[in-house]
Amino acid sequence: MTTAEFIREYRERDIRQLALQANRFPDVDMPYALDQIQGWQIARRKLPKWAACDGVIFPPHLSMEQCSSEPTAQYKLNLAMEWAEKVGHAGRMTDLTGGFGVDFSFTSCAFAAATYVERNEQLCHIVEHNLPLLGLNNATVVCADAVEYLSTVEPQTMLFLDPARRDEHGAKTVMLADCTPDVVQLLPKLLEKSRFTMLKLSPMLDWHKAVDDLQGTVREVHIVSVGGECKELLLVLSTVVESELKVYCADLSTASDTSSLFVYTPGSSAPVANSTFNIQHSTFLHEPNASIMKAGCFDELAAAYGVSPVSRNSHLFLSDEPVEDFPGRSFVVERVTTMNKSELRKALVGIEKANIATRNFPLTVAELRKRLKIKDGGDVYIFATTTAEGEHLLLISRKYR
Missing domain, CATH: 3.30.2130 (VC0802-like)
Structure with missing residues (x-):
């Protein structure tokens, strides 16, 4: 039995049990196979379209856990399409922090051409293999450092960044200045090189402070939840479009539907008085x-x-x-x-x-x-x-x- 055949046949099994039976399959690259089976099992829940696509290679466990889910990636595609229309241009986008490529595979569909940038060579190889299988033929994969690449890139319609939110010891960070790359430091270059920039940030981040740190360039804040849990904080930055800051509170139910969306302008309402009526039956x-x-x-x-x-x-x-x-x-x-x-x-x-x-x-x-x-x-x-x-x-x- 080949490794590929083993993955197909046993991908619904418990990987711990499979690991104990490794001696039964001497021709199988068992560490690789178990990684792929575990990745597929996560994708079946998190990325069903990817799980249904034969031949997709999944990255190590941490990348699978950290990548976007299908509903949140679809939300970002919709947002990218709206903003491309708003700025009157859907030419090219670049994802400067590509990762496993889930967000890229969705947002790139809004543009005529797209570039995936990632400094991890292994992830680049995986994404280069996966993109054609997913039907994405408008994409270029570049293995490079985000900051270095940004200084050379031609002006884009959209730049996308999902800064790393772990420090050198692997601990989670939530402050904007503690993420890598430092978006605040890169801000002038991001604005120069794009009509709009989309940032994906930790849901633990104080969005008020992030808006202040980004010096009046944030046009929209999107707080995205799935299944009752806050998953992502998205900021859209632009100097091409001048508008009042708006905050979008989205609660997603499926890959394509928004079960609820509340949009408001911060500070637009006066404080509402506490309830004065007697709480009783049928309230x-x-x-x-x-x-x-x-x-x-x-x-x-x-x-x-x-x-x-x-x-x-x-x-x-x-x-x-x-x-x-x-x-x-x-x-x-x-x-x-x-x-x-x-x-x-x-x-x-x-x-x-x-x-x-x-x-x-x-x-x-x-x-x-x-x-x-x-x-x-x-x-x-x-x-x-x-x-x-x-x-x-x-x-x-x-x-x-």
Whole structure:
């Protein structure tokens, strides 16, 4: 059995079990085969189109874990197409930090020609092999340092950078100045060499500080979540287009759909007052999605959807009526209780398990669950929070949608 045949036949098996059976397959390059099987198994979940393409070579495990998923890569393609139209030019793009090439394979489709730049020679060979298999014939692969290449490149429609977010010891970094290459230092050259630049940054980064560090050149901030988890922070820089800064909070559900998108201009709304009505049965409770939580745009959200915050620090919102298309989850409050023992006992009758969340509350989820003696799971949701008046409440709810 050849190595390629082994990979095809055993790619759905547990790689740990396969490693123990290596002696049964003397003609198989087992380290390579296990890398490819593990890569394919990650791709099946993260990059189904790539997993379905015969012959694609997958990189070492770390590169697979760090690469974009299909939904986020598709989002970047859509963004690149919008901006190419905005600047009136879809000529050439260059990805200065190519990596495994997932983002490049998508964003390059928006342009007539594209260049992939990567200093890791092994990754360059892999990408050079994969691109034709993926039907990308407008691409050139260059093995070079991003900073050195940038100084020689002709002006582009788009430059794309995903700066490395690990230091020399392998520890994660989240400050813009600590990433490699240093985008702040490169800023004048990036603006000179592109009509617009797209930066992919750590979702842990403080986007307000990043916007300040980039000296008024950021036109759009995109905070992208998948499956309720904040995955990427994208910044679009340009001096060709002059416009007010806009922030896009996107929560993606599938490779091609945006389940919710909230767009706002920072500082466009006055602070919204805390909820003043009595929380009771049939009140609607709204929990923003992860992108909005990251953006911190709670006043803009309340103004746009006509909801009232429980308190300034709760990040939970209330309404008397259902709110269609709210960017997050909505619930119907069935019971409300304080932490008074007798009230709690009465409110929790018949509830053996529930999903618990704490927002601006003195106990952790684990501490509250222990006190309530309730198991995890089920279709009941308990939100523990503090009102503007300082009262600790449990909002016992069920999903509205």
